[in-house]
Amino acid sequence: MITGVNYQDKISEFVVWAPLLGKISLKITAPLQRVVPMQRAQRGYWRVTLEGIGPETQYVYLLGGDRERPDPASHFQPGGVHQASRVVSHGEFAWSDSDWQGVALSEMIMYELHIGAFTPDGTFEAVVSRLDEIKETGINAIEIMPVAQFPGERNWGYDGVYPYAVQNSYGGPNGLKHLVNECHKRGMAVILDVVYNHLGPEGNYLRDFGPYFTDHYRTPWGEAINFDGPYSNEVRNYFIENAIFWFDYYHIDALRLDAVHGIYDMSAKHFLAELAERVEEYSSDRGRKYYLIAESDLNNSLMARPRDMGGYGVDALWCDDFHHSLHTLLSGERNGYYADFGQTRHFIKSLQEGFVYSGEFSEFRKKNHGNSSKDLPGDHFVVFSQNHDQVGNRMRGERLSSLVSFESLKLAAGAVLLSPYIPLLFMGEEYGETAPFLYFVSHSDRDLIEGIREGRKKEFERFGWKQGFHDPQGIGTYLESRLQWDRRHEGDHTVLLDLYRELIKLRREMKALSQLDKASCDVWEGEGGIVFMRRWAGDNHVMALFNFTRSDMETGPILRAGGWNKVMDSSDTIWQGPGALLPGQIKQDEGVKMRAESFALYQMRDPGGHKRIS
């Protein structure tokens, strides 16, 4: 059963789920007030069909006759989280993407952006005006941080309380549709971040309708959602229909499932397995693939395995271990969860397998962590050197550009884009944006605001950070976090942008780089800590070298056979580097020198023998 309002040809069907209420009425609040009793349907649903109720109509539900509540499946909250819901006429939007066939997951170059902070205006419309610049870099998939209606005008999006309603301050339903349509026109896919593990703390009226929540489990973000208790079928349905809703009404191509370790479900069929099954059916009906990408803290490869192998069948997982192993090598940081990383072998394992922790003891977690992802294909992992969490959960919200050298920024780009995984860039990363990305909210509840301030302060104190706290509620915190678009055209920033563009182009053009097959990828540590990565596909053989050390290093002998031509070297002066030491050609068994904090890419001249000397 699909809840919410289904509007077509001046007829609106209202459906709401409230299994334990004895009475529920629909109250039309505008343009003309009226109250209509809802009829009880099976399994706790209530419905009523009305004529002459159009997109200008606003409404609430009257619970038990008196309590006014917006629709849990509202498609639009023009006045915010505490006000009436509005009927949306989805049929009115003039889509021009009927030929759109999507972008294959394995070919995606993802770009995570926050609607509010991506442009000065902070709207969908303003994003459209920047799409050409993004596309020109080679990016073919934008990933939008959550847009479900949240309290106020400023929020990362994880405090959303109306999973079906597009944030009013971003431009509402039509704004998002326009953005998606414009992306599709440009050959770009749209990934939407959705939150199925909790609802935000302000404006969440779902519990007044029914048992959406459970106290069987405790989440860090508030009440756990009832995925496995009595009445959970309908709660699961609410979220599963939400996924389909984004594909169907907004032409979204893929969903990024936020923090699925917060989805507590002991059922014999896990919610994620049911969701993935439903999305597969939908894809099959539509004749093209819609994707599910999960963020999980559990390092459980089962999530991305086929369901007949006991898996959940999601298409890809965010790989935090890749980030942490790369970030620690680049920054030298070892606090918090970075304590579990920092050695070259961690980065090598992530390039080889995905998860670095595949059952080993984690000092940070004080327990064994994860299982093996060795046999998962490369297109089952999304990797990044930065993302909203890794930047924004630092007290000062520093991007990598404020933490490491320019040489290391290029090295980070190489590590991500030459990896056998799906790369994701965080907005602004491509030109080394220096503005922070801070945690910002705009709640109206004073206690809540104070609680958030104190909570984050405490969290930071655990990491030993005491100076430089930004007030999440302050508007300045948000304003500071916006991209500075002028930077793209300034000095080193332009050089970095060019380097990203070149790497993406190489990744597309070279078969050995575009084929995400871990079986044809060989990674090892050479002398002086240099990481060697060989990848091959057909007769295309490439070798990437990464020097994470702060010194120029001897590589030692490189290959048993074949000769190699250099394709790219981040230390080159054309990339504003100190000048390359690696030669343009490497002959058999030649030891060469490599610049500190650099990467290089070689291509085999004479494909044939491709054994390595370790």
Next chain:
Amino acid sequence: MITGVNYQDKISEFVVWAPLLGKISLKITAPLQRVVPMQRAQRGYWRVTLEGIGPETQYVYLLGGDRERPDPASHFQPGGVHQASRVVSHGEFAWSDSDWQGVALSEMIMYELHIGAFTPDGTFEAVVSRLDEIKETGINAIEIMPVAQFPGERNWGYDGVYPYAVQNSYGGPNGLKHLVNECHKRGMAVILDVVYNHLGPEGNYLRDFGPYFTDHYRTPWGEAINFDGPYSNEVRNYFIENAIFWFDYYHIDALRLDAVHGIYDMSAKHFLAELAERVEEYSSDRGRKYYLIAESDLNNSLMARPRDMGGYGVDALWCDDFHHSLHTLLSGERNGYYADFGQTRHFIKSLQEGFVYSGEFSEFRKKNHGNSSKDLPGDHFVVFSQNHDQVGNRMRGERLSSLVSFESLKLAAGAVLLSPYIPLLFMGEEYGETAPFLYFVSHSDRDLIEGIREGRKKEFERFGWKQGFHDPQGIGTYLESRLQWDRRHEGDHTVLLDLYRELIKLRREMKALSQLDKASCDVWEGEGGIVFMRRWAGDNHVMALFNFTRSDMETGPILRAGGWNKVMDSSDTIWQGPGALLPGQIKQDEGVKMRAESFALYQMRDPGGHKRIS
């Protein structure tokens, strides 16, 4: 690391886990008092090795210098749950089972018994004196309800608080060893019920030692055990070593894992998978198989699947659905969880697949429940018409013998023992014991006692039961629950006993019955609701008929080909029945009549065509 005391040749090594304490000492309390500081080892363990400390030694730990606490891994609590622990010299027991090779799970006829209620004495020793009678029935595996030290002298065992200590009032460590040894002498295996989902409410001092518990999850029985949080490696180790301990020190053959749905573990490697892996390694080291059998409320077949298929790899699951579908047909009851059962098709599905709920909507649970167990082999399920829970969680603790007719008791026996699953009998069932099996405890905490009384009353009120409540704490409740051994030799009781014996014998002797292959088992509903079950193995073909109705019924035509000889008919006068209507031989396509509340078993005269008419 194995915690507890390892005593050998007058040398005792004391090991205890207390990762967050700054100081811990060992206090020897008898025969001569002394205090010895413990030395900190890695991962939160503390140890000390002392000479001249023997089996007469009693001890406690001094936490932080002052709080006296018994050993969480105590092997013996001679004075009960609140008193000092005692060193046990396991080497002293004279085992005589060195040739023992165990009983294959698929061949087991299990017999669940409660040490305290099985005999008037309520001790291990008293059970030994009855073993010959049990064995004579054909039973080859006793399953002992939990014996881990619990508060007082009377308890089902699920309130145990020392997982390694054998209940003092039952006869302690030597008593259990003697019982196991005597079973093995007689060719009988011993299954021990162990509780790894919670600890009892009285005498649980584990939290004083370390983070054994978590508030991330809520269980119905008290604090959830910390299987996946910080420090959970050592908590998992505590329970995994406990499993090995029973195999190693007590020669236990299999463990029945109580209510594993109470084991909350979101780790990438579930505790049960780790436990099963460890037990497999142990089995492999020992050259014979030790088994794990799980009770679960989740109907999740993954638990019994191989780990490389995403499963946990436990050997078998209790099949409550089989019980419920059988019980409702026999008793006509529909209250509580029985609301989900009661139709012939439920029983048929359980015979065919195991789980009746394999994803369907459960009215009782108000959600979809389970996944398919269709392809799990028959020896992956333990089935029963009664067990301690199904009898004892009724307000009046009625066994089936107090609820249904004598004819139906025989029918129940036939349903369980002719099924393609591992049968389990509940003590006394084999002769139709009429004493109730009630819930009894003997706590010392007044508030706790009152809480238990009120809790159970409320639970029963939910089922509409108001009259006939037995006080769990009252000694009479326990006394009433003991078996009345004289019954075995009285009238109908003896007949029922003979029938069980005969069924077990047939199950052993007939290949079609002993081979637990669901693929060579065909079940369908005939005319008048009669359930037909065909089973075959090699050239042995049998057909069982079950009439659960209260009327004599026409069977309709039975078979396309072949002739059948009757082997057994529960309505026969030799089984004190009203007299058989089914003929001794059935010829082709013959319709015959069958007695109400009866079963019959036929064997094919001319094995060949075995197609059924449905």
